[in-house]
Amino acid sequence: MSLGQAVASDRQLARLLQIGVVLEEMVEASAHHHVREREQALDEPVAALLEEAATESARHRERLEALIAELDADSVAYEEIQTLVEAQYASDDEFDDVLYDQLCNEETAYKFYDDLLGALGATDDDPVDDSLADETAFSIDRDRLVATLREIRAEEADGVETVTDTMERRA
Amino acid sequence: MNTADQYLKAIYLIQEVEDGPASTGDVADALEVSPASANEMIGKLEGRGLAAHEKYKGVDLTDEGIVRARDALSNYCIIERFLANVLDVEEFRVEAQSLEAVIDDTVAERLDRLIDRSEQCPDCFDADTDACALLELEEAGAD
Numbered sequence: 001m002s003l004g005q006a007v008a009s010d011r012q013l014a015r016l017l018q019i020g021v022v023l024e025e026m027v028e029a030s031a032h033h034h035v036r037e038r039e040q041a042l043d044e045p046v047a048a049l050l051e052e053a054a055t056e057s058a059r060h061r062e063r064l065e066a067l068i069a070e071l072d073a074d075s076v077a078y079e080e081i082q083t084l085v086e087a088q089y090a091s092d093d094e095f096d097d098v099l100y101d102q103l104c105n106e107e108t109a110y111k112f113y114d115d116l117l118g119a120l121g122a123t124d125d126d127p128v129d130d131s132l133a134d135e136t137a138f139s140i141d142r143d144r145l146v147a148t149l150r151e152i153r154a155e156e157a158d159g160v161e162t163v164t165d166t167m168e169r170r171a
Numbered sequence: 172m173n174t175a176d177q178y179l180k181a182i183y184l185i186q187e188v189e190d191g192p193a194s195t196g197d198v199a200d201a202l203e204v205s206p207a208s209a210n211e212m213i214g215k216l217e218g219r220g221l222a223a224h225e226k227y228k229g230v231d232l233t234d235e236g237i238v239r240a241r242d243a244l245s246n247y248c249i250i251e252r253f254l255a256n257v258l259d260v261e262e263f264r265v266e267a268q269s270l271e272a273v274i275d276d277t278v279a280e281r282l283d284r285l286i287d288r289s290e291q292c293p294d295c296f297d298a299d300t301d302a303c304a305l306l307e308l309e310e311a312g313a314d
Contacts (some may be wrong), residue, residue, distance in 0.1 A: 015254075015266060019278070022257070081257075104281070107277065108281040119272070
C-alpha cells in the first residue's frame, strides 16, 4: 500500500493519464449517445452544449495521448470505452437527466485533474513544488506536463460552470 | 482516497483477519509507516469518532468508521477491477495500491460505470490476500 499522494514514476504517471483519457472518452461517448438517442427531444442549447463537450473532450484526449506516447505507453481505444458506456446506458435508466449526467462527467474530470496536480505538487498556479519535483524524475518535461494538466483542469471548471448555468436557467 | 480513508481500510482489513482489535504495529506495517505516524493518525480517527483505541489492545473501528472503511474498500475494488478488466493491466493489484491515493471517490464512482462489480462488494474482498476473491476466480476461469 502506498500512503500519501506522490506520483513518482513514468509508469504510474502513464497509468493516471490513461485514466484521464478514459474519463474524457466517457464524456465523448455520453454526449454522442444523448445526441443520437434524443435528437428530436433535445432543444438547441442543450444539443450545442453536448456537441461542444464532446469536441472539447476529444481535444483533451489528444493532448493526454501525446503525453502518454512520450512516456512510451499506449492509450485506450475510444471504441472500447464507447462500447462499455453504451452497455451501461442500455442496462440502466438512471441517466435520463442529460444535463445532470453531463454535470457529473465534468465534475469528475475536474476532480481527477485537480487530484493529479495535487499529487504532482502543482495544485495552485504557483511554481511547481521543487521538493516533489526532486522525487519525480519523469522522462517528459514536468513543467509542460503541469501546464497541460492545469489548462485542461481550467476548461473542465468552465464546463462545470456552463452546465450549472444552463441547468439553473431551465429550473 | 485520502490518508484517513487508507488508514480506515487498513484497520478494517486487519480486524477482519484478527477478528479483534488491530494493533498499532500491524497498522503501521500494512501502510509502511512508522508506529509513531500510525499512532498519530489513529488518535485523529478517534477524535473524529471513527475509531476507539485501547492501550495494550489496539484499535477498533466504530460503526461510522466501519461504514467509511467499507466505502474506501469498495473504491479500492473498483480501481483493481478497472485496471484488470478495462486497461488489461497484468499487475493490477500492485498498481491499484500505487494509485489508490490519487483516485478520489468521485472518480472511482465514475469508473464503476465501466465495470461489472458483484453486489457482494466489498464482502468478496479477501483480507488475507489483500485482493478481491471474485476477480481471482474470473482470472482462473479465463485460463
